[in-house]
Amino acid sequence: THYLFIVVVAVNSTLLTINAGDYIFYTDWAWTSFVVFSISQSTMLVVGAIYYMLFTGVPGTATYYATIMTIYTWVAKGAWFALGYPYDFIVVPVWIPSAMLLDLTYWATRRNKHAAILIGGSLVGLSFPLFNMVNLLLVRDPLEVAFKYPRPTLPAYMTPIEPQVGKFYNSPVALGSGAGAVLTVPIAALGAKLNT
Numbered sequence: 781t782h783y784l785f786i787v788v789v790a791v792n793s794t795l796l797t798i799n800a801g802d803y804i805f806y807t808d809w810a811w812t813s814f815v816v817f818s819i820s821q822s823t824m825l826v827v828g829a830i831y832y833m834l835f836t837g838v839p840g841t842a843t844y845y846a847t848i849m850t851i852y853t854w855v856a857k858g859a860w861f862a863l864g865y866p867y868d869f870i871v872v873p874v875w876i877p878s879a880m881l882l883d884l885t886y887w888a889t890r891r892n893k894h895a896a897i898l899i900g901g902s903l904v905g906l907s908f909p910l911f912n913m914v915n916l917l918l919v920r921d922p923l924e925v926a927f928k929y930p931r932p933t934l935p936a937y938m939t940p941i942e943p944q945v946g947k948f949y950n951s952p953v954a955l956g957s958g959a960g961a962v963l964t965v966p967i968a969a970l971g972a973k974l975n976t
Contacts, residue, residue, distance in 0.1 A: 794849040797824040806931055807922040810871055815959065818909040822960035825875055826901045826968045829882055839887035846879035865929055868920045874911040878904040901968040905961030
């Protein structure tokens, strides 16, 4: 019953997670909003994973949670591809390795929820932007995809006009990692407090 509950809620929370990181989910905003994405996605991952990991008390639940989100997102990627958009139109975020670090922390500290929040949350905040920057580097040509295939759901004021890569941030990985690591801990603590 617990795992069925986790599956149902993880699938629904995927929608919230995707919307929180909509800036990287589609390639038109993938690079310019990387810091916003890193903060929102690492926070969303830690809050959901910590909540359900503590709910079951089983190390491995965070990875299970991230796997469900990954599968669900690949289904969405396939749907866009079926509509005629290129394979690189959607970049699936890399949640699983960071969730594995969270599970490893929970297991290594003998299911200490405070260590999972402090150490695990920090590891997720630091690692998540790095994994996803590597993921973005593998995209064939994000600017070409963004301008050739604009998203039909974008309002006119959000439609890309000119390349903005590297304009706003000197080091998106450093900013995203730092902000993600700082913010995931207190928010995860709040989520764990609500769970008790």
